[in-house]
Amino acid sequence: MNPFGNLEKVFKRTDSKFGEYRLVNIWYIEAPLETVCDAIYHSLSWPQWWLNVVEVKEIASGDAQGIGSVRRYTWRGYFPYRFTFDICVIHFAPLAFIVGTASGDVEGQGRWSFTTDGNVTTVRFEWQVRTTPVWMNWLAPFARPFFKWNHNAVMQRGGEALAHMLKARLVNVVHS
Known part of the structure; x- marks a missing residue:
């Protein structure tokens, strides 16, 4: 007999609110729009410059x-776990945005969008996902701030790494 009763079913449900996240990260980089977009679009090369990306296949x-x-x-983030998920590109406009759906350890949608103001390119990443590992959904009510911090730290490092790879200046990073 399961001592947790229906509680286990609640945490396993994919429509559960426990593991849902809406994260926004914005990088401001002094680099040409075309160069920044190209680096993001060609994600197979991310492991070469973004240390948190273990592999892209x-x-x-x-x-x-x-x-x-x-x-x-x-x-890989700063906690002892790894995430693996597939992204299927569903919308793309050159020099404007890339949208994909995620499946695997996270499910939902991600969007990279790009704008420029003078010599500064703005890169906005929006991630609206839910976690699928049962252990994460169990911990989410308590660990949500840590999971969000980990995501933001990975994105911070990504902005810094992109600027370094492009030999550009990272003007600012915003997390919300």
Whole structure:
């Protein structure tokens, strides 16, 4: 007999609010829009410059613009766990945005968008996902601030690494 009764079902449900996150990170980089967009678009090379990206594998190539392409990402943060999820590109506008759906350790949607103001390119990443590992959903009511901090720390490092790789200045980073 299960001593937790229906509680286990609540935490395993994919529509549970416990593991839902909406995260926004913004990088302001003194670099040309085209160069920044190219670095983000070509995510197969992220492990070369972004230390938190363990591996990126192409699963499916998609059409000429990459719509329908699927890549598997493995990430490590500052806590002793890794995330692996697939991203399928569903919308793409050159020099404007990339939108993908996630499946795996997280499910939901991510969006990179790009704008420029003078010599500063703004990179905005929006992540609206829910975690799927049962242990994370069990801990989410208590560990949410730590999970969010970990995500923001990974994104901070990503902005710094991108600027370094482009030999550019990271003007500012905003997390919300």
